[in-house]
Amino acid sequence: xxxxxxxxxxxxxxxxxxxxxxxxxxxxxxxxxxxxxxxxxxxxxxxxxxxxxxxxxxxxxxxxxxxxxxxxxxxxxxxxxxxxxxxxxxxxxxxxxxxxxxxxxxxxxxxxxxxxxxxxxxxx
Amino acid sequence: xxxxxxxxxxxxxxxxxxxxxxxxxxxxxxxxxxxxxxxxxxxxxxxxxxxxxxxxxxxxxxxxxxxxxxxxxxxxxxxxxxxxxxxxxxxxxxxxxxxxxxxxxxxxxxxxxxxxxxxxxxxxxxxxxxxxxxxxxxxxxxxxxxxxxxxxxxxxxxxxxxxxxxxxxxxxxxxxxxxxxxxxxxxxxxxxxxxxxxxxxxxxxxxxxxxxxxxxxxxxxxxxxxxxxxxxxxxxxxxxxxxxxxxxxxxxxxxxxxxxxxxxxxxxxxxxxxxxxxxxxxxxxxxxxxxxxxxxxxxxxxxxxxxxxxxxxxxxxxxxxxxxxxxxxxxx
Numbered sequence: 001x002x003x004x005x006x007x008x009x010x011x012x013x014x015x016x017x018x019x020x021x022x023x024x025x026x027x028x029x030x031x032x033x034x035x036x037x038x039x040x041x042x043x044x045x046x047x048x049x050x051x052x053x054x055x056x057x058x059x060x061x062x063x064x065x066x067x068x069x070x071x072x073x074x075x076x077x078x079x080x081x082x083x084x085x086x087x088x089x090x091x092x093x094x095x096x097x098x099x100x101x102x103x104x105x106x107x108x109x110x111x112x113x114x115x116x117x118x119x120x121x122x123x124x
Numbered sequence: 125x126x127x128x129x130x131x132x133x134x135x136x137x138x139x140x141x142x143x144x145x146x147x148x149x150x151x152x153x154x155x156x157x158x159x160x161x162x163x164x165x166x167x168x169x170x171x172x173x174x175x176x177x178x179x180x181x182x183x184x185x186x187x188x189x190x191x192x193x194x195x196x197x198x199x200x201x202x203x204x205x206x207x208x209x210x211x212x213x214x215x216x217x218x219x220x221x222x223x224x225x226x227x228x229x230x231x232x233x234x235x236x237x238x239x240x241x242x243x244x245x246x247x248x249x250x251x252x253x254x255x256x257x258x259x260x261x262x263x264x265x266x267x268x269x270x271x272x273x274x275x276x277x278x279x280x281x282x283x284x285x286x287x288x289x290x291x292x293x294x295x296x297x298x299x300x301x302x303x304x305x306x307x308x309x310x311x312x313x314x315x316x317x318x319x320x321x322x323x324x325x326x327x328x329x330x331x332x333x334x335x336x337x338x339x340x341x342x343x344x345x346x347x348x349x350x351x352x353x354x355x356x357x358x359x360x361x362x363x364x365x366x367x368x369x370x371x372x373x374x375x376x377x378x379x380x381x382x383x384x385x386x387x388x389x390x391x392x393x394x395x396x397x398x399x400x401x402x403x404x405x406x407x408x409x410x411x412x413x414x415x416x417x418x419x420x421x422x423x424x425x426x427x428x429x430x431x432x433x434x435x436x437x438x439x440x441x442x443x444x445x446x447x448x449x450x451x452x453x454x455x456x
Contacts, residue, residue, distance in 0.1 A: 109439065
């Protein structure tokens with residue numbers, strides 16, 4: 001087998017060992033732990049009070065915007081990685097290209113910043 | 125070797141890695157309790173075993189013997205799945221951590237990419253746990269946790285790019301080997317090794333801050349702010365499910381310490397007749413101690429301050445760090 005295939009197999013094996021460990025632990029709890037359920041135990045925790053309302057309510061739109069920003073920037077960092085690895089070969093040309101790219105990235109950050117999207121102390 | 129033997133070998137190494145990992149997590153937990161106790165002028169655990177050394181094991185047994193509760197209103201499948209997603213990726217990180225030159229299960233050519241790819245799965249588990257619990261505290265904790273982790277993911281990735289530019293490789297073994305040549309020499313003696321902390325001091329600063337936030341250690345432990353959110357996203361979890369979240373979190377903090385040693389502090393390289401493995405663990409535990417020290421010293425910061433720091437300070441600075449590194453490398 002080539003190293004490439006071996007590496008892939010080792011990733012899968014690690015995943016299986018990890019899952020196996022969790023399953024064994026779940027099984028152990030089944031064997032050892034007591035079960036004495038009551039209605040009160042199955043209620044969600046709310047400091048001992050009777051539960052008021054639903055937890056699945058409308059949440060702040062800001063979380064969604066941050067998730068979207070993350071997606072954009074994460075894709076751009078993925079572009080940075082292959083560049084970093086061949087940086088020595090590309091030399092000055094590659095660097096100037098990347099300065100332009102990072103500049104565009106920073107403009108992309110400055111826009112939501114200026115729009116006030118990154119602020120938490122105001123409600124949108 | 126035929127394929128069966130190879131698979132057998134990897135499985136054996138995997139089980140060994142699991143054992144080493146869990147032993148180190150147990151040491152970490154014990155150390156955390158003792159060090160914090162010491163800083164607060166208390167004794168910490170003293171009863172179980174000599175100086176309370178068996179306390180973490182007693183805790184595990186206690187957690188195993190607790191009733192495993194799934195709230196009636198919870199999304200059952202996701203609720204049971206969340207600890208899996210928290211622990212399995214945390215364990216998968218051990219695959220490519222080089223303890224010493226030959227003590228590594230698989231030196232992946234895309235090592236760093238793999239590590240940070242797997243670390244990105246952690247917010248998913250936090251979000252699933254928070255949402256599926258059907259509890260207000262858990263949901264708030266889960267949302268905060270996911271928002272925090274995705275915000276610091278990008279500075280974390282960008283902060284180590286400088287090192288990758290200097291090394292030209294994603295493999296962790298290659299990165300350590302690149303640090304074993306001397307930076308400043310006096311005759312035959314090495315005064316300063318070429319550790320990347322000396323070449324990328326700001327990179328390390330950004331890396332460590334982002335890493336602390338990414339693993340939700342104090343002062344960035346917003347998702348489980350005890351004083352406001354009870355226990356955060358794992359409020360509803362009990363028994364082994366809680367323990368798995370706990371293990372995953374500590375395992376990630378351990379990996380972060382090990383990675384700072386590998387990427388910035390020369391990995392297993394040291395001096396004298398002491399073997400590399402000892403150096404590696406010694407350096408890693410210095411960082412573990414540092415993390416614990418931070419926890420008992422710094423107060424928790426607010427969520428808006430946290431998000432501001434990630435997006436408005438760390439992200440632009442890490443990008444500038446990349447450009448400056450590039451110009452310095454060209455200029456030489």
